[in-house]
Amino acid sequence: MKKNSIAILILLLVVGWGLYDYSQSNKGQSATTTQPQQTDGIEIGIKKGNRAPNFKLLNLEGEEVELSDFIGKKVILNFWATWCPPCRAEMPHMEKIYSKNSDEVVVLAVNVTSSEKSSGDVQKFVEDFKLTFPVVMDTDGNVSGKYLVYAYPTSLMIDSQGIIREVYLGAMNEDMMKKGISNMN
Template sequence: MRKNGIAIIILLILVVWGVYDYTNNNGQQNKQVSTSGVKVGIAKGNMAPDFNLLSLDEKNVKLSDFTGKKVILNFWGTWCPPCRVEMPHMEKMYNHDGDNVVVLSVNLTQTEKSESDVKAFVEDFGLTFPVVMDTDGDVASTYQISAYPTSYFIDSQGIIREIFKGAINDEMMEKAISKMD
């Protein structure tokens, strides 16, 4: 009988702890939820974290500036061979459907030898889409960039719909965009 009493007490403690842990975690999650009820984060289905970076022409650019449009958020470096392969595809997509799809290119500037390398790269490739400079690596850190290039496909409401790590081509972009609103 004594063993049963101890087992019941342990079980009650576990239940109380489980209820406490559940309610405590739900309270933390509610703090992370945006006003639209979607969690801000970097996973598919999350609201993409906003940021503010300077463009090559020294203008402030925020991700939220493009709300209402589909966005390909592309992280890259000039030294990255797959990034070089991918850039003509990004430019083609931007020129093909630039009214509805924005390519927002985030250069991982903290990994570059100099900012002039970035400007030369953009000129050499004839890139016309917005290029912003992540000089401190804060945005790359927020988005946990570990592979180059990495692209987030964000719908017109700011929700991440697809994530690609590594170079992508026209067909992959078209397919991902066709699934977004």
């Protein structure tokens, strides 16, 4: 009985240390994330009503894309992976929404490349699904870590001012996306 108690205590300490270490390492990872000036009193964060944290990632062509590039448009910020069945199921819906509304809505698809077998899988996926919206690669997992993404897909509906209006865990269909877009300015 004593051995089990000691083992459980050690396990709890290791898990606690791991969580602490993870949170501390994410604090110092600002090389790929940048914060806009907070001038309007809206807190920067990942909850509904927060200003979405800004970040820069490379797209498939190697060009920098920054979330703040899309201020003035509604954004569906989607975290996904090629091996994720629900991600695969929602991509045709994302493409349909983007192709019909690209003048006012951007789908910014953040591939969590750190979870992929190879970055070539991402290019093949984009070609297979004929995706035309921006796809960026989170190669080290810093951005998905900053947004506390623990389920794939995760999507945030961000209004034209950069404010998070809704957070969805799991696949969305076209109707859900339309409803989310209609609730944003």
